[in-house]
Amino acid sequence: MTRASNSQATTREQPRVVRLAAEDDFDGWRDAARRLASAKISPDAVVWQVGEDSADLFGTEQELPSAPSGELRVPRAFIELAQAAVLHRDPGRFSLLYRLLVHLGENSGLIEDHADPLVRRIEGLAKAVRRDMHKMRAFVRFRELDGTFVAWFEPEHHVVRANAGFFVRRFSTMRWSILTPEISLHWDGAALREGPGADRSQAPDGDVLEEVWKAYYASIFNPARLKVSAMLKEMPRRYWKNMPEAQLIAPLIAGAQAREATMTAQVVAPTERGITLDGLRKEADACRRCPLWKDATQCVFGEGPPDARIVVVGEQPGDEEDRAGHPFVGPAGQVLARAMEEAGLDRGRIYLTNAVKHFKFVLRGKRRIHQTPNAGEIDACRWWLDQEIGLLRPAATVMLGASAVRSVTGRTGAVGALRGKGVTLAHGIGVVSYHPSYILRQPDREAAREAEAALVADLKRAADEAK
Numbered sequence: 458m459t460r461a462s463n464s465q466a467t468t469r470e471q472p473r474v475v476r477l478a479a480e481d482d483f484d485g486w487r488d489a490a491r492r493l494a495s496a497k498i499s500p501d502a503v504v505w506q507v508g509e510d511s512a513d514l515f516g517t518e519q520e521l522p523s524a525p526s527g528e529l530r531v532p533r534a535f536i537e538l539a540q541a542a543v544l545h546r547d548p549g550r551f552s553l554l555y556r557l558l559v560h561l562g563e564n565s566g567l568i569e570d571h572a573d574p575l576v577r578r579i580e581g582l583a584k585a586v587r588r589d590m591h592k593m594r595a596f597v598r599f600r601e602l603d604g605t606f607v608a609w610f611e612p613e614h615h616v617v618r619a620n621a622g623f624f625v626r627r628f629s630t631m632r633w634s635i636l637t638p639e640i641s642l643h644w645d646g647a648a649l650r651e652g653p654g655a656d657r658s659q660a661p662d663g664d665v666l667e668e669v670w671k672a673y674y675a676s677i678f679n680p681a682r683l684k685v686s687a688m689l690k691e692m693p694r695r696y697w698k699n700m701p702e703a704q705l706i707a708p709l710i711a712g713a714q715a716r717e718a719t720m721t722a723q724v725v726a727p728t729e730r731g732i733t734l735d736g737l738r739k740e741a742d743a744c745r746r747c748p749l750w751k752d753a754t755q756c757v758f759g760e761g762p763p764d765a766r767i768v769v770v771g772e773q774p775g776d777e778e779d780r781a782g783h784p785f786v787g788p789a790g791q792v793l794a795r796a797m798e799e800a801g802l803d804r805g806r807i808y809l810t811n812a813v814k815h816f817k818f819v820l821r822g823k824r825r826i827h828q829t830p831n832a833g834e835i836d837a838c839r840w841w842l843d844q845e846i847g848l849l850r851p852a853a854t855v856m857l858g859a860s861a862v863r864s865v866t867g868r869t870g871a872v873g874a875l876r877g878k879g880v881t882l883a884h885g886i887g888v889v890s891y892h893p894s895y896i897l898r899q900p901d902r903e904a905a906r907e908a909e910a911a912l913v914a915d916l917k918r919a920a921d922e923a924k
C-alpha cells in the first residue's frame with residue numbers, strides 16, 4: 458500500500474486553494490490541515506496560498522471541510538517540527554507539511570525515520586529556521602534614536618514574530634523597535650505593536666554607544682583563537698552591515714597574526730588597546746544596559762591598581778557601597794578585609810569589583826533591602842567585567858558567590874559544590890569561594906567561623922597562584 462492510498466483527491470484537475478493569513482500562520486495552517494486530513498483530502502488536491510496572492514490558475518477557492526469532532530492525534534515531535542518549518546521561506550513548506558501529516562495518519566512512527574526523504578527535507582527547513590532565529594537574537598544591534606532603541610534586521614525566513622517574545626523578555630524595560638522588510642515590532646515598555654515592513658534607511662546608523670561597543674569588541678577579540686571559517690559560519694557576512702563591530706573585523710583579522718605573536722610574548726599593555734580602567738569607569742557611569750541604574754545612587758565600578766595580580770569579584774554593591782561609590786566598604790567588605798589580612802594579602806594590591814555595578818534593592822519603608830540580581834542583569838553587566846579582566850589579565854580571579862561565578866564563567870551552580878575546583882580562565886585561574894555576606898548570614902558563630910575559614914583558604918590559594 459502506498460502511503461497516500463487512503464487519501465482521495467477531490468478534484469485532481471481543480472485543486473482546492475487554501476488561503477492562509479500570513480507567511481508565519483501556523484495556527485491557520487494547523488486548522489486547515491486538520492480539517493483537510495479528517496476529510497481525507499489528498500495533499501495533491503490542495504494548493505496553499507498566503508494573504509492576497511492571486512489564486513492558483515488551476516485551483517478553486519472552496520470552503521474548508523468542517524472541523525472534525527474529535528482530536529486529530531499527531532506525535533508531539535511533528536508539532537514542534539511544523540512550528541519551525543512553517544516559518545521557512547520555501548513556498549512549498551505548507552504542502553510538504555500537510556503531506557507529512559497525511560502520512561503520519563497511516564504511520565505515526567514515520568516522524569522518527571530521519572532517512573525518509575520527506576522527513577529529512579522538512580527537518581532541513583526547520584533547522585534553517587532555528588538557525589535564522591538564533592542569528593536574529595545574536596545579531597540585532599539597537600541604536601538610540603530620541604530615547605528609543607531602533608534596530609534593522611533582514612531575516613532569511615519569517616522568524617520576526619516568532620522571536621518577538623525573546624526581545625520583549627530581554628529588553629523589557631527599554632522602548633525599542635525592530636524594523637525588517639516584512640514587518641516591524643514596536644515595544645513601548647508595556648505593550649508590543651506590529652507595524653508594516655520598513656526600509657533600511659529608516660533605521661539609524663550610529664549612536665553614542667557604538668564606539669563603546671566597538672572598543673569592547675576589539676578588546677575581547679582574541680587573535681590566538683581566530684578561525685576565520687568558523688567565524689564566518691557563526692557570523693555570516695550578510696549580517697555585518699548592521700553590526701557596528703563588523704567594521705573592525707577586516708582590520709582585526711589582518712592584524713591578528715601580529716597581535717597573536719605579541720600576546721604570546723605577553724607584552725601587550727592594556728593601554729595599547731586604547732582603553733584604561735578610568736575610561737571604562739566613565740563609560741559605565743552612563744550605562745543603561747539593564748534597568749538597575751534607575752534606582753541606584755551611582756555606578757560602583759571596580760577599584761584597585763591596574764597591575765593587580767588578583768581580582769576579587771563580588772555580587773553587587775550594597776547599600777553603603779551605593780552611597781559611597783566604592784566597592785566592599787560595608788559590613789561584607791569588613792569581613793573580606795579581615796579574611797584577606799589572615800590570608801596574607803595586601804588589600805591595596807588587589808582589584809575589587811562586582812558582577813553587577815549598580816545596587817539592586819526594594820524599599821521597605823525607608824530601608825533599602827538588597828535584592829539578588831537576576832541572570833539577565835548579570836549577563837548584561839558582564840560586558841564591564843569582561844573588560845576589566847581583559848585589561849588587568851590577572852593571575853587569579855576570586856569569585857565570591859554564585860553571581861560572580863555566573864558572570865566570570867557563565868556557569869551556574871552551588872558555591873559549595875564548585876569550591877576547591879580550580880577553573881581555567883582566559884586570564885589565569887579562577888577560584889570560587891563564599892561571599893562575605895553569606896558568612897554574615899550564618900545562623901551561629903561556628904558556621905560563620907567555618908565559612909570564613911574557607912574564604913581565607915581560597916584567598917590563600919589565589920595568592921599562591923599570583924606568586
Ligand code: SF4
Nearest residue numbers: 744746747814815838
Ligand atoms: S548594573 Fe551593569 S549593566 Fe546594569 S546599568 Fe549598571 S552598569 Fe549597566
